[in-house]
Amino acid sequence: LAKTTQPISMDSYEGQEVNITCSHNNIATNDYITWYQQFPSQGPRFIIQGYKTKVTNEVASLFIPADRKSSTLSLPRVSLSDTAVYYCSRGSSYKLIFGSGTRLLVRP
Amino acid sequence: NAGVTQTPKFQVLKTGQSMTLQCAQDMNHNSMYWYRQDPGMGLRLIYYSASEGTTDKGEVPNGYNVSRLNKREFSLRLESAAPSQTSVYFCASSEGGGDPRGGYTFGSGTRLTVV
Numbered sequence: 001l002a003k004t005t006q007p008i009s010m011d012s013y014e015g016q017e018v019n020i021t022c023s024h025n026n027i028a029t030n031d032y033i034t035w036y037q038q039f040p041s042q043g044p045r046f047i048i049q050g051y052k053t054k055v056t057n058e059v060a061s062l063f064i065p066a067d068r069k070s071s072t073l074s075l076p077r078v079s080l081s082d083t084a085v086y087y088c089s090r091g092s093s094y095k096l097i098f099g100s101g102t103r104l105l106v107r108p
Numbered sequence: 109n110a111g112v113t114q115t116p117k118f119q120v121l122k123t124g125q126s127m128t129l130q131c132a133q134d135m136n137h138n139s140m141y142w143y144r145q146d147p148g149m150g151l152r153l154i155y156y157s158a159s160e161g162t163t164d165k166g167e168v169p170n171g172y173n174v175s176r177l178n179k180r181e182f183s184l185r186l187e188s189a190a191p192s193q194t195s196v197y198f199c200a201s202s203e204g205g206g207d208p209r210g211g212y213t214f215g216s217g218t219r220l221t222v223v
Contacts, residue, residue: 004150032208043112043198043214044151087150091208094139094158095166098150 004099006088011105018075020102022088025069030092033064033071038085038101047086048073078106110134112215114199120221121189129184129218131199138204140182141166141212142174144195151198157182159204189222196220 005023012018024033032051036044048055050062050071061074075082083106088099112133121127133140138159143151153166157176171193173185182201186193196219200212 034208034211036211036214041216043200043216044212045214046211049209049211093208094141094156094164095153096208096212098152100148100150 004088004090004097006099006102008100009103009105011107012078013107014079015077018078018104020073020086020104021070022099023070024088024090027068027090028092031090032092033062034089034096035060035062035073036087036089038087044087080106080108082106112199112201112213114215114218116218117216118219120223122223123190125189126185126187127189129197130181131183131215132181133201133213134180135201135213136179137201137213138179139202140176141200142182142184143198143200144168145198146195154184191222194220194222
């Protein structure tokens with residue numbers, strides 16, 4: 001059974017780098033890995049996506065090792081506004097599988 | 109620039125009542141999806157529509173039906189609501205072709221309570 005596992009919660013302080021790791025042991029060959037951010041009373045919002053190695057955009061980096069059994073979302077220099085739930089997902093077709101989400105709390 | 113619009117935002121139903129959740133997107137996306145979100149369980153796919161005129165079951169389709177009314181609109185119907193269907197429902201869309209590149213665009217959700 002395909003499963004995506006991530007930590008339930010994480011705490012950090014403003015200005016620190018935060019790394020959230022997701023495990024997807026039986027990822028399929030065609031699966032992409034996508035991370036979403038969700039604020040209360042809103043839908044998830046696309047952050048970053050990758051297939052392998054490293055991807056970087058204006059808000060985050062995504063590290064995927066060669067075996068693709070895990071992925072790490074890196075948020076540089078977090079601020080209070082980064083407090084949210086972060087979801088890892090994997091999929092190649094129409095059936096994206098989501099993790100249960102990591103609740104990130106950024107403290108002053 | 110509305111993106112994905114869901115109505116209603118909140119709804120309380122009695123057990124056995126029926127209702128339809130509405131979803132519309134203005135991004136000319138081909139594919140649309142309905143997810144439910146429950147505490148500790150992430151998002152689970154109920155139904156999806158790969159393109160106009162097609163619908164398929166996802167992970168948790170029991171108790172639901174869908175209609176892809178046109179390219180813009182994708183509705184979710186509960187024929188006889190049950191307390192187990194208390195959840196937050198999200199509609200999403202993507203460019204389609206089964207390719208997840210670029211991610212999904214989600215609506216803001218419908219919070220449904222069945223008593």
